[in-house]
Amino acid sequence: MQLQFFVRSPTHQTLTVTLEPTQSLTLRHLKSSLLPNPRSVSSFYFSLNGKPLSDSTLLPNPQITQLSTLFLLPRICGGGGDGGATGAESRDCYLKMYADKKPDKIDPNEKRLGKWLNCALSYEPLREPCVIDKLGNIFNKESLVEALLGKKLPKEFRHIRGLKDMINIKLSMIPGKESEAADGATFQCPITGLEFNGKYKFFALRNCGHVFSAKALKEVKSSACLVCHKEFVESDKMVVNGSEEEVAALRERMEGEKVKAGKEKKKRGIDVVDGKDCGKLEGNEKLENGKKSSNGGVKKFRAMDVAPANATKEVYASIFTSSRKSDFKETYMCRSLPLGRN
Incomplete structure (x- = not known):
């Protein structure tokens, strides 16, 4: 059975090749018959389905089926197999390529x-x-x-x-x-x-x-x-x-003025916190977190302070529920009476 396949030339022309069953040849011989200049045979190669074929491949071949298409492509001469480098570039080119870019200088x-x-x-x-x-x-x-x-x-x-x-x-x-x-x-x-x-x-x-x-x-x-x-x-x-030195001197003078002003206000009975004037404290007023607070001059009642002369203060204070309220816990059954008294 004859083997018929197509060859796509570099000039985009499609040629039909027919081989008799008794005929046998290599791809190199096929290139020689298709190219006008025999010297350029090594400058071209055959490709099938995107894969290059060796010049020593025999025809017929199981890879080349009936009515398949071979592409005759020129070989591209490069400077090596490392991505196109020819060795002519200097080392300085690579240093500039991979050097970290410095931020633009401010005028x-x-x-x-x-x-x-x-x-x-x-x-x-x-x-x-x-x-x-x-x-x-x-x-x-x-x-x-x-x-x-x-x-x-x-x-x-x-x-x-x-x-x-x-x-x-x-x-x-x-x-x-x-x-x-x-x-x-x-x-x-x-x-x-x-x-x-x-x-x-x-x-x-x-x-x-x-x-x-x-x-x-x-x-x-x-x-x-x-x-x-x-x-x-x-x-x-x-x-x-x-300049930095002049600003440092101004800052030192500013801090000194704050300390001096604070001392003068304290002499006049005015409290100062972080440079803030808190005013003059009077009566039972206290200074808490830079703010004045007062307890109003009212002292909290304590039973122990009014116990009779011959009574034990702890026993007398136990009569009042407020004296030992923190020692007892309420229960869900009887919340009105503390534990130990029900």
């Missing part, structure tokens, strides 16, 4: 401007009225009041308990920068004209709230404010957005 200028031009709490652009805490952080007063009312202050600002801990400051607006949409610094030193952008050191005066550059206070030596002429001392100068 120090952007970080500085964000700290000096925006509120330390809401990160919105600074706008009057503004306040400053005792560590040199500047806030929009409106944002701070909302956070205090909603009790949403972050942990880094836990030293702020109310507006009493803040100082109202007066910033000098740069002419022409009244709009909130203006780019860059909005405020400046009223004396030197240096912009309030973090490039220069600024101080706030605690007694009046005016803000000046360090250059202005250094060049104009005066013990009075350069704007309102209110007298101030060296301790009234507070650095704005200071």
Whole structure:
């Protein structure tokens, strides 16, 4: 019986091959008869059902059934069997490929401007009225009041308990920068004209709230404010957005002021808990968890305290059910009488 099958060439042409029962040949001979250039025989191979066939396969073959289709495909020359690497790549290529990507570095200028031009709490652009805490952080007063009312202050600002801990400051607006949409610094030193952008050191005066550059206070030596002429001392100068060392010094001074204020209030008979004024204690009042409590001056009745002169206090007290009530337990049968008396 003749064996008839089809061959699909690389040019997508379908050829019909018929073999006589007495005829026998290999796939290599079949390729030679189909390809015009005998030298290119090794560049092609036969495939059946997606599986490559060896060139030494004899025809007829049990794998090749009647009317089956063989595909004549070109061999793809690669650089090796490891996924396409040719060895031409340098080691540096692989190091870059598998290296952990580092997070993008924050521009120090952007970080500085964000700290000096925006509120330390809401990160919105600074706008009057503004306040400053005792560590040199500047806030929009409106944002701070909302956070205090909603009790949403972050942990880094836990030293702020109310507006009493803040100082109202007066910033000098740069002419022409009244709009909130203006780019860059909005405020400046009223004396030197240096912009309030973090490039220069600024101080706030605690007694009046005016803000000046360090250059202005250094060049104009005066013990009075350069704007309102209110007298101030060296301790009234507070650095704005200071360095870590300057903030640590301000924190130490703030803690010292709290301790000093607490001692003064105690001298006046006012108790202080965690820096809070609890008021003056009077009469039978006690301080519990920072709150005043009073027992009203009424002493609880005890039978043992009013026992007759010749009576044993314990025996006399046993007459009253309230004296030993905790020693007995009620039962479901008789709840009115304690155990041992029914």
